[in-house]
Amino acid sequence: MRQILTPNEPWTQDKVELHMHLEGCLEPDLWNKFQRKYPSLGIAPVTTVTYPFTDLSSFLAWRYQGDRLLNEEEDFFDLTWRYIERALDNHIVYAEIFFDPQAHTARGISLDTVMSGIIRALRQAEQRYGWTARLIPNILRDHPLNTAEEDLAHLESYGKWIIGVGLDSRELPYPPRLFRDLFDQARRKGWHIVAHAGEEGPASYIWEALDELGAERIDHGIHAIDDPILVARLKTDRIPLTVCPWSNKRLGVMTDLRTYHQLFQEGVVLTVNSDDPAYFSAYLNANFELISPYFSTEALQQLIDNSFAASFRTDF
Ligand SMILES: [Zn+2]
Numbered sequence: 246m247r248q249i250l251t252p253n254e255p256w257t258q259d260k261v262e263l264h265m266h267l268e269g270c271l272e273p274d275l276w277n278k279f280q281r282k283y284p285s286l287g288i289a290p291v292t293t294v295t296y297p298f299t300d301l302s303s304f305l306a307w308r309y310q311g312d313r314l315l316n317e318e319e320d321f322f323d324l325t326w327r328y329i330e331r332a333l334d335n336h337i338v339y340a341e342i343f344f345d346p347q348a349h350t351a352r353g354i355s356l357d358t359v360m361s362g363i364i365r366a367l368r369q370a371e372q373r374y375g376w377t378a379r380l381i382p383n384i385l386r387d388h389p390l391n392t393a394e395e396d397l398a399h400l401e402s403y404g405k406w407i408i409g410v411g412l413d414s415r416e417l418p419y420p421p422r423l424f425r426d427l428f429d430q431a432r433r434k435g436w437h438i439v440a441h442a443g444e445e446g447p448a449s450y451i452w453e454a455l456d457e458l459g460a461e462r463i464d465h466g467i468h469a470i471d472d473p474i475l476v477a478r479l480k481t482d483r484i485p486l487t488v489c490p491w492s493n494k495r496l497g498v499m500t501d502l503r504t505y506h507q508l509f510q511e512g513v514v515l516t517v518n519s520d521d522p523a524y525f526s527a528y529l530n531a532n533f534e535l536i537s538p539y540f541s542t543e544a545l546q547q548l549i550d551n552s553f554a555a556s557f558r559t560d561f
Contacts, residue, residue, distance in 0.1 A: 256529075256530035256533050256534065258336055258546075258549050259336050259337075259549075260335070260336055260549050261338065261340065261341075261555075261556050262332065262335075262340040262341075262529055262552070263340070263462065263487045263556060264343070264489055264518035264519075265328070265340060265342060265520065265522065265529075266344065266520065266521050267325060267342050267343065267344040268311065268345055268521075269519075269520060269522060269524055270324055270325075270327050270523050271311045271314070271324060271523050271524075272327060272523040273294070273295075275324065275523075276311060276314060277291060278323075279314035279315065279316075279320055282320075283314060283316060286314070288313065294526075296523075296524050296526075298495075298524070300496060301415070301496045301497075304496055304521075304524060307524065308524060312348040312349070315349065315359075317358065317362075318358050318361050318362040318365070320362065321358070321359050321361075321363050322363070323362075325342075325362065325363045326369070328342070329367075329376060329378075331522065331528045332378075333374065334528070336530070337529055339376075339377055339556065339561075340378040341379050341381050341408060343380075343381050343382075343413065344359070344363065345382070345383050345385055346393075346397075346400065347388040347393060347396060350392065350396055351392065356399050360400075363380065364403075367406070379406060379409075379557070379558075380403075381407075381411050381437075381439060382407065382410055382411070383411040383412060383414075384397075384410065384413070384427060385413065385414045386412060386414045386415060386416065386419035387414050387415060388414075390424070393424075393427055394427060397410065397427070397430065401434055407436060408436065408557050409437030409461075410427075410428065410437075411439040411440060412428075413464070416441065416446030417445060417446055420446070420450055421442060421450055421454045421457055421458050421460075422457040422458075424458065425457045425458060428440075428457075428458040428459065432459060438459050438460050439460055439462045440454040440458055440460040441463075441464040441465055442454040442464070442465070443463065443465055443466040444465035444466075444467065444468070444493075445498055446468065447471070448472035448475050451472075452472075460484070461557075462484065462555060463479075463486050464487045466487075466488070467488060467498070467499055467504060467505075467508075469513070470504050476508070476511050476513060479513045479514070480513055484514065485514040485515070485516055485551060485554075485555035486513060486515050487516050487518045487555075488505055488515055488516070488518065489518045489520035490505065490532045490536050491519065491525040491526075491527035491532050492519075492520035492521065492525050502535065502536060502539060506536075506544075509544060509548075514555060515551060516548065517529065517533055517536065517548050519531075533545065
């Protein structure tokens with residue numbers, strides 16, 4: 246199944262994606278389709294080719310407004326299908342896809358509406374292309390804890406589709422330890438644990454994600470570079486980081502792209518991902534392309550291999 250790497254073309258390789266938010270696949274044409282479908286929401290159309298945000302706060306304002314455009318089963322189907330098409334174009338053979346249940350249930354959208362649209366698309370991809378994915382609901386740091394608890398309890402009924410639980414949204418001022426009970430519950434349900442930490446938050450948030458939540462992968466985690474003892478821990482315990490170069494660049498959270506290579510050289514297990522690809526106008530291959538000047542062909546191959554090894558599938 247997996248091809249041999251040809252020089253300078255890592256993007257022709259089969260790959261796995263581990264850090265991609267489904268709501269982040271709302272490309273401008275889909276935004277406008279739903280904006281026309283739901284005029285009473287009073288949301289303006291996108292009139293530019295790329296979303297015009299400048300930093301994390303303005304990006305999140307766009308993202309959360311985009312979430313409000315997702316209301317019916319077929320909206321979630323269209324969104325998921327768009328990612329599947331892009332995943333096939335990008336030689337992604339398997340993905341563990343993030344989504345934000347509370348972003349929808351807080352607006353009165355039933356979790357069954359969300360899930361049936363997503364799963365219908367995943368089933369169609371499996372039947373048509375043999376393409377598979379699993380889902381990781383993320384707890385939104387800035388939403389009430391009890392709503393996360395309710396949504397996770399509901400998601401238990403979706404069985405095999407849910408492979409883990411994550412933590413996202415603004416890191417500051419929400420340190421991972423605040424969510425310890427929820428992650429203890431998730432672990433008892435048999436789900437894997439991941440968490441966004443060390444993107445805008447400090448290295449101490451990564452320590453907390455590991456020690457308080459039991460995270461098996463850290464999403465972003467780039468601020469580990471500030472703490473040599475943490476780098477050693479990530480290396481020794483082989484905790485993967487799911488880094489997202491275009492996201493970091495466009496949100497200005499990392500100005501020196503050589504940092505990825507520095508972490509890689511220190512022996513940290515890095516994987517490359519797209520985060521919110523429609524908003525950053527960059528799916529997975531574009532992310533590889535961005536960092537390729539800093540990595541040898543062999544190192545790029547290692548990053549690809551890492552994405553298979555870091556997944557929660559056991560048959561790679
Ligand atoms: Zn993310």
